[in-house]
Amino acid sequence: MxxxxxxxxxxxxxxxxxxxxxxxxxxxxxxxxxxxxxxxxxxxxxxxxxxxxxxxxxxxxxxxxxxxxxxxxxxxxxxxxxxxxxxxxxxxxxxxxxxxxxxxxxxxxxxxxxxxxxxIQPLDDDAYERGWSLATVNIRRNLTSPLCAVKAANYLDNIVAKSEAKDKGANEALLLNTMDQVAEGTMCNLFLVVEGRLITPDKKSGLLPGITRNIVLELAQQAEITTEERQVSPEELLGASEIFITSSLLEIMAVTTLDGRKVNQGRKGKMTAFLRRQYQKHIQEWLSIISV
The missing domain is CATH 3.30.470.10 (Aminotransferase class 4, branched-chain amino acid transferase, N-terminal domain)
Structure with a gap:
């Protein structure tokens, strides 16, 4: 490289x-x-x-x-x-x-x-089937700071958080904010499914609103899935039937383990799989339009 x-x-x-x-x-x-x-x-x-x-x-x-x-x-x-x-x-x-x-x-x-x-060296299909593990870390997002909305070159908080998650045997870190509500990962946004509703922390939760996050919300709404952007507690995550994370490079990745506990019995959920298929379809549709 x-x-x-x-x-x-x-x-x-x-x-x-x-x-x-x-x-x-x-x-x-x-x-x-x-x-x-x-x-x-x-x-x-x-x-x-x-x-x-x-x-x-x-x-x-x-x-x-x-x-x-x-x-x-x-x-x-x-x-x-x-x-x-x-x-x-x-x-x-x-x-x-x-x-x-x-x-x-x-x-x-x-x-x-x-x-x-x-x-690009994309992960194979088996990796997306297995999903990723998340670990809650000590680093907090300052939800009162305007810099939460800035994708800054200073990445020390994320580096420390990622290192802590790796030490715990996880693929990615889960960061809470200074009010102990769910914020995001070091390089991704987070979604959860509760009783058929798709929920994601809102912009006031101290997160960087991702491009992929916005696309997923639009795709879900087009599919008439109820979506909610709001504060999310760590306790609510424990009761979620599905969790997944999003980023430009990962696209949509299931979370099958959170703090050592299995999510959806350690399997990718149905809504996660559906939205991933819709995302892949959207990429192809976008390419067909952009190349005209």
């Missing part, structure tokens, strides 16, 4: 030859944003929605300027074409740029823009 071509501030260069300034505030302070996107048949899935979230984050952070959607699209597709990638993941990172060696973004110049991509 380090020998692949990456985009750095307007140029395509080999990854192992790339460098940024040690005074870049993304490096010094984690002052940056990123988006991870899935590429199907050479097309970036829901690119506009990813960029919209990115620009919203820049507005929250009060950046004076930001690359346009057209500029970012060009950078991403140049990178994909240079690496001859059709099925891939692409990571777009934008830092505040180079500035003084103190946390004053007013000293920064133009943002640093980096794009790299890699062939």
């Amino acid at each position: 380090h020998n692949s071509w990456i985009y750095l501030n307007g140029k395509l260069i080999l990854g192992n030859e790339a460098s940024i300034s040690p005074y870049d505030h993304g490096f010094l302070y984690g002052h940056g944003l990123f988006e991870t996107m899935r590429v199907y048949k050479g097309r970036v899935f829901y690119f506009a929605e990813h960029v919209k979230r990115l620009h919203a984050g820049m507005k929250i952070l009060e950046w004076p300027s930001c690359p346009s959607a057209d500029e970012l699209s060009k950078a991403i597709y140049q990178t994909l074409q240079k690496n001859d990638l059709q099925e891939a993941t692409v990571r777009l990172t934008i830092s505040r740029g180079m500035g003084a060696s103190r946390p004053d973004p007013g000293t920064c110049g133009s943002p640093t823009v980096i794009v790299f991509a890699a062939p």
Whole structure:
């Protein structure tokens, strides 16, 4: 991967030859944003929605300027074409740029823009049948912070949470918020099924609203499944008939174990399977429209 071509501030260069300034505030302070996107048949899935979230984050952070959607699209597709990638993941990172060696973004110049991509290695069907395990961790989401809605380059909370989950033998962490309500995973949103209703923590719960989360809600509503966005307690999770998580790369993954307890007898549930099929169908429909 380090020998692949990456985009750095307007140029395509080999990854192992790339460098940024040690005074870049993304490096010094984690002052940056990123988006991870899935590429199907050479097309970036829901690119506009990813960029919209990115620009919203820049507005929250009060950046004076930001690359346009057209500029970012060009950078991403140049990178994909240079690496001859059709099925891939692409990571777009934008830092505040180079500035003084103190946390004053007013000293920064133009943002640093980096794009790299890699062939996707999707999990096999058996992995989706087995599902993932979640472990509740000690890290909390601060539901009062506006930064919950920002996909920030500073990922320390997520790294610590993921490490704790791994130490507990789980695939992913379950983070609660500062009111001890369910928030999200380190890289995913969470859904549960209770008495045929599809429930997910609302945006006030301290989560980053995912692109896939929004798609799943729309697909469920189209299928006339009752959906609820609201606060969710850890106790409610214990009584759920199904749990699943969503992300751009995982798509929809069943949760079959939570804190060592089996969910749905350790099997993927019917609604999870149905929504995964609908999601796969939606991808193909999207591709047929976008390629016209």
